[in-house]
Amino acid sequence: MELYKENQLKIYNSLSKSKEVFETVTEGRVGMYVCGPTVYSNVHLGNLRTFMSFDMVFRYLLHLGYKVRYVRNITDAGHLESDAEEGEDKIAKKARLEQIEPMEVVQRYTVDFHDITAKYNFLPPSIEPTATGHIVEQIEMIKEIMDKGLAYEVNGSVYFDVVKYNEEGNNYGILSGRNIEDAIHNTRALDGQSEKKNPQDFALWKQANEFHIMRWPSPWGEGFPGWHLECSVMSSKYLGDQIDIHGGGMDLKFPHHECEIAQSHACSGVQPVNYWMHANMLLLNGQKMSKSTGNSILPGEILTGENSILSKAFGPGVVRFFIMQANYRSVLDFSNDGLLASEKGYNRLMEAVSLLSALKTSGSSSFDVVKWRQECYDAMNDDFNTPIAIAKLFDAVKFINQIKDNKATITSEDLELLTKTMNAFVYDILGLVNDAKDQGSNKLDGTVELLIKLRKEARENKDWALSDKIRDELAELGIQLKDGREGTTFTVN
């Protein structure tokens, strides 16, 4: 029997602002859409957290036995730059500044994004569609909305008629809690020469001016799609008119997701998403991240240590563990101290996992493994509460260490269940990787073993000066010797 049948998953739905029992549209299957990156620069650390949160969601749904179709798009067109005089596409602007083709920008940062997500052990989505690959479908969707009378054309651009949409009994504002009538009254005076009927209307299609590089032909002339449209189009194309889960960063709630609901609902007549999930923001040293103030770090720079924020390089497993120690709906503060603390805890967890295969079994267990396992699942079933799940894993860590020290016992049956559960949570669900692996080399190993041997001889001769010199100088090189009961081992930092 699939695990999802014995686990009642609850998900916090941003639409209802409450935790709801998760019920899929189609039994046993989940359709999940997450707004992907805009590939005009390196993926942002805050973005990484959002994608990592949904990677964990994806992993847990798979673990529960659901057949999941996970769609995460690549936005390679359509986002407009604010500081430009005229609306300018971010990708086109970057291309103009670097004097290259827009598609070169897209290619470069798409490759970077895939590189980073692979390094951080993300599972690839089922489908990763691009906005530029769905221009035809976007034009079709605009036509459909126009046919329903909910969009209008002005000077080669098409806008969604928010006021009319609401007059027909809909609720633009349902997700973000905004009151459109108030907004209209508040902003009418400020809006001068807009060609829109109302300032709240948003673009479905935008006419390209003569300088705009990325452009496509359409029934309304040459132009490019509005940036909310692609997600509506691609989610309905690959997941249908009603999808189970739609995710994204908290900052996308308005206007992006609000517009998506309006567009999709205008076409299909149904609520497009059953469960809206929003991951919270990431702070850096208690402040929002900002390139201009230098309070910024790239995901790749964490791994290499080439940055001014952190005292050393951290492995992807540590970073992942750090992020998973907080709830995805909480604001998380990224800091050097936080990572150092996580590194310790992470090492302890991974040490215990590696001890599992060497544990001795007994006739009875002094720990209720079945109950513990259920508590782990209960944590995840409660809106993916990874911090609680990790706390439970540490209960097992303590138990494992006690068995090792002969202060606790476990039956072979329980050990099998414990091992299976630990591996499932650590590797499959949390997606942690063992950073310690593939460090060092045979040559290094041999060299250090030689030094350990020399040091052992020195210690036997009580030549503490020499033995400490070997130990301390190796430590300075990042090689730490560990004196145990059965000899000396070492780790490379």
Added chain:
RNA sequence: GACAAGGUGGCUGAAUGGUUUAAGGCGACAGACUGCAACUCUGUUUUUUGUGAGUUCGAAUCUCAUCCUUGUCUCCA
């Protein structure tokens, strides 16, 4: 200004009315181990939940006020 998410120990971060005298991790302290350390393991420790009122037999959890942080405000992920 409006809308949204938050403010919990030395740090990080759970818990949304009683099973929590606030989980877990880190730190600190002690013990084991060690030639001494480090590593590792074991144990102990800290706060009364931004501030001020209120509801309740009972509140971190509900209500009101107030201060602060973060996000968004419609052609700026």
